[in-house]
Amino acid sequence: MNPVSARKIPLYWLGLALGPAAWAINLQGIYAITPYACARSTSTTIVLSIAMALTAASGSWVSLRAIRRDIAAEWTETRGGRARNFMAWLSVGCGVLFALVILNQLTAALMISPCLR
Amino acid sequence: MSDIAREPARDLRDNKLEQSELAALLLEIWRTPSGWLGSLTSVDHKVVGKRYILTAFAFLVLGGLLAVLMRLQLAGAERKLLSPDLYNQVFTMHGSTMMFLFAVPVMEAFAVYFVPLMVGTRNIAFPRLNAFSYWTFLFGGCFLWIAFLFNVGPDVGWFAYVPLSSLQYNPGKRADVWAQMITFTEVAALAVAVEIVVTVFKQRAVGMTLDRIPVFVWAMLVTSFLVLFAMPSIVVASTSLILDRLVNTHFYDTASGGNVLLWQHLFWFFGHPEVYIIFIPGTGMVSMIIATFAGRPVVGYVIIVLSLIATGFLSFGLWVHHMFTTGLPQLGASMFTASSMLIAVPSGLQIFCWLATLWDGRPVYRTPLLFVLGFFAIFVLGGLSGVMVASVPIDMQVHDTYFVVAHFHYVLIGGAVFPLVGAVYYWFPKITGRMLSERLGRWNFWLAFISFNVAFFPMHILGLMGMPRRVYTYTPEMGWDHLNLLSSAGGAAFAASFALLIANVVLSLRSGALAGDNPWGASTLEWATSSPPPPYNFSRIPVVTHRDPLWAGGGNLPVVAGLSVERREVLLSSIADAEPHTREASPEPSIWPLLTAIATTIFFVGSIFTPWSVVWGTPPIAIALIGWFWPTGSKEDEE
Numbered sequence: 156m157n158p159v160s161a162r163k164i165p166l167y168w169l170g171l172a173l174g175p176a177a178w179a180i181n182l183q184g185i186y187a188i189t190p191y192a193c194a195r196s197t198s199t200t201i202v203l204s205i206a207m208a209l210t211a212a213s214g215s216w217v218s219l220r221a222i223r224r225d226i227a228a229e230w231t232e233t234r235g236g237r238a239r240n241f242m243a244w245l246s247v248g249c250g251v252l253f254a255l256v257i258l259n260q261l262t263a264a265l266m267i268s269p270c271l272r
Numbered sequence: 273m274s275d276i277a278r279e280p281a282r283d284l285r286d287n288k289l290e291q292s293e294l295a296a297l298l299l300e301i302w303r304t305p306s307g308w309l310g311s312l313t314s315v316d317h318k319v320v321g322k323r324y325i326l327t328a329f330a331f332l333v334l335g336g337l338l339a340v341l342m343r344l345q346l347a348g349a350e351r352k353l354l355s356p357d358l359y360n361q362v363f364t365m366h367g368s369t370m371m372f373l374f375a376v377p378v379m380e381a382f383a384v385y386f387v388p389l390m391v392g393t394r395n396i397a398f399p400r401l402n403a404f405s406y407w408t409f410l411f412g413g414c415f416l417w418i419a420f421l422f423n424v425g426p427d428v429g430w431f432a433y434v435p436l437s438s439l440q441y442n443p444g445k446r447a448d449v450w451a452q453m454i455t456f457t458e459v460a461a462l463a464v465a466v467e468i469v470v471t472v473f474k475q476r477a478v479g480m481t482l483d484r485i486p487v488f489v490w491a492m493l494v495t496s497f498l499v500l501f502a503m504p505s506i507v508v509a510s511t512s513l514i515l516d517r518l519v520n521t522h523f524y525d526t527a528s529g530g531n532v533l534l535w536q537h538l539f540w541f542f543g544h545p546e547v548y549i550i551f552i553p554g555t556g557m558v559s560m561i562i563a564t565f566a567g568r569p570v571v572g573y574v575i576i577v578l579s580l581i582a583t584g585f586l587s588f589g590l591w592v593h594h595m596f597t598t599g600l601p602q603l604g605a606s607m608f609t610a611s612s613m614l615i616a617v618p619s620g621l622q623i624f625c626w627l628a629t630l631w632d633g634r635p636v637y638r639t640p641l642l643f644v645l646g647f648f649a650i651f652v653l654g655g656l657s658g659v660m661v662a663s664v665p666i667d668m669q670v671h672d673t674y675f676v677v678a679h680f681h682y683v684l685i686g687g688a689v690f691p692l693v694g695a696v697y698y699w700f701p702k703i704t705g706r707m708l709s710e711r712l713g714r715w716n717f718w719l720a721f722i723s724f725n726v727a728f729f730p731m732h733i734l735g736l737m738g739m740p741r742r743v744y745t746y747t748p749e750m751g752w753d754h755l756n757l758l759s760s761a762g763g764a765a766f767a768a769s770f771a772l773l774i775a776n777v778v779l780s781l782r783s784g785a786l787a788g789d790n791p792w793g794a795s796t797l798e799w800a801t802s803s804p805p806p807p808y809n810f811s812r813i814p815v816v817t818h819r820d821p822l823w824a825g826g827g828n829l830p831v832v833a834g835l836s837v838e839r840r841e842v843l844l845s846s847i848a849d850a851e852p853h854t855r856e857a858s859p860e861p862s863i864w865p866l867l868t869a870i871a872t873t874i875f876f877v878g879s880i881f882t883p884w885s886v887v888w889g890t891p892p893i894a895i896a897l898i899g900w901f902w903p904t905g906s907k908e909d910e911e
Contacts, residue, residue: 179585179588179589182608185607200603237483240483241483241574244574244578245578245581248578249582252578252618253582256611256614260607260611263603263606263607264603267603267606269603270601271602272599
């Protein structure tokens with residue numbers, strides 16, 4: 156691989172990194188700031204969840220760019236041998252899955268008062 | 273042969289030898305020394321793996337006998353078989369034995385045996401650490417059971433909540449024994465996790481790129497990372513509990529500024545991933561068995577690996593669902609409800625992939641596949657009740673009732689034990705060279721499947737009727753006796769199914785049909801060598817060009833040439849593409865791992881009696897480690 160083509164390859168693993176990271180920040184962030192959100196009647200928890208869902212989804216989008224050209228081949232062959240493409244697919248799925256989890260948590264943030272015990 | 277033997281030592285490579293000469297030389301280099309002393313020095317992953325498997329199953333039998341005792345006690349109202357104090361010890365020992373001495377170790381044991389074979393290498397990474405891990409696990413388990421036999425068995429439940437386990441409410445050494453048993457088993461588990469990660473990342477056969485790794489190996493890789501990140505939490509918890517009890521620290525003393533909920537957070541940050549540490553290897557076994565008996569590659573390899581990884585991450589975000597009744601803010605709790613419900617998605621994805629594999633293949637319903645089908649039914653039921661208790665209002669109602677007992681037995685036995693027994697039937701021919709009886713296997717499956725449901729399904733109803741867990745008896749007026757009797761009858765039959773498995777193993781070892789190298793026609797590398805495998809695993813290291821190497825190219829594997837036959841040597845490869853990097857020496861047998869484990873045991877056991885054991889217990893460990901790493905001038909020390 157020459158340096159020019161190397162620069163063009165997007166971060167194929169980004170969904171795998173951003174998805175779980177965004178979910179962890181959302182989970183622990185809301186868990187920690189719930190008393191603050193209750194005391195000040197802010198919508199911090201909702202904003203945080205939306206931002207983290209977008210972060211996870213953006214990781215998937217970047218990973219998807221790395222594999223767009225190989226979609227057909229990847230799904231029809233079982234031989235293996237293309238580790239980078241495989242990791243990119245994992246990353247797309249991971250980002251989407253964790254965005255889904257964060258959206259589920261956002262639903263809770265929309266419905267439940269931070270002051271409820 | 274004679275010309276070759278005269279060559280300088282380090283020049284003798286496998287490409288210069290005929291097959292029979294190569295096998296003879298490799299056998300001499302890789303064999304475990306003979307005699308009982310020699311056997312204690314073994315660092316062969318297969319020898320250690322077999323010991324691990326047998327020991328873990330011995331603890332399964334012990335834990336199972338305790339379960340039978342509990343079911344006898346609860347079979348009727350106001351029975352007096354066990355006293356309240358003994359009952360407390362029995363259910364604590366049952367839970368602790370099953371979780372810490374059976375479920376986790378047996379999964380790691382299968383990995384110790386099969387991961388090196390599946391990735392096509394000659395030994396596990398850090399083989400002496402592997403031997404040390406086994407001895408530590410063995411001594412920790414014996415420590416717990418010897419304490420129990422001397423009436424010092426822990427009686428605080430398998431999660432030992434404070435303040436119940438604090439010195440004030442639990443004088444004596446029972447809680448200390450529990451806490452230190454944890455330390456033993458965690459040290460052992462962490463050691464194996466490190467070995468598996470390094471073996472998978474650095475010792476894969478040439479060409480086994482990340483997307484050609486067998487699913488079971490992926491499962492064990494994910495599990496090993498879970499162990500690495502989850503276990504430190506319980507080590508911190510158990511050590512701080514011992515410190516509170518021994519030197520009067522105040523981690524969990526609310527009167528002095530401590531916090532009892534800290535214990536629950538620390539424990540469940542470990543305890544929930546622990547469930548997946550047990551379950552994920554089970555799913556890896558299911559994938560292997562289904563692909564083999566469906567006669568086609570598993571559908572959705574990428575989705576299955578994604579599910580394993582996602583489940584691993586998500587398992588760290590569920591722990592608070594064990595604490596819904598502790599008065600946490602509802603919004604915080606709901607975050608964990610969301611995660612708990614969504615972890616069903618990757619599990620569901622895997623199940624659909626497996627069903628699609630069976631649908632598209634030509635399934636052959638041999639005993640291993642029967643146990644996998646049993647897994648589907650039982651685990652899905654356990655998953656459904658799991659989604660129920662992930663909801664705060666339902667959990668508040670059924671918390672600490674037999675509903676929860678039913679739920680986690682459906683998940684753990686359905687999700688891990690059924691695949692595990694299937695895996696025993698599947699891999700027994702590889703380990704021993706003989707087939708298990710198919711007839712007994714079918715009896716075993718149906719007895720286990722039916723009796724399991726008879727034993728545990730009524731517990732759902734008992735829980736909804738209000739029967740709390742961990743009660744040693746109940747009055748006739750509660751109306752729980754009929755369902756409890758039914759459950760006990762099922763429990764006895766379930767125990768009989770394991771007796772049938774043991775009988776099958778014993779009979780087949782003596783007179784089972786010879787297995788051959790690949791009796792099931794499977795696709796992965798462990799079947800490319802003889803049954804049982806020789807000490808060196810493969811006379812020539814295979815090269816992988818396909819995800820299912822034994823199904824591709826007519827089963828003819830290309831091989832790597834050029835490894836030394838003058839010393840124990842493994843081939844290291846790159847992480848992503850498994851390109852060959854370097855040849856590396858593999859350690860030879862040594863008695864030091866055993867001696868280090870003995871020194872560690874003295875240190876650990878001493879430290880529940882006196883803090884000074886830290887002072888006098890450390891030098892023996894240091895001496896043992898110096899002996900372990902001391903250069904001996906042997907071939908393994910050569911660059």
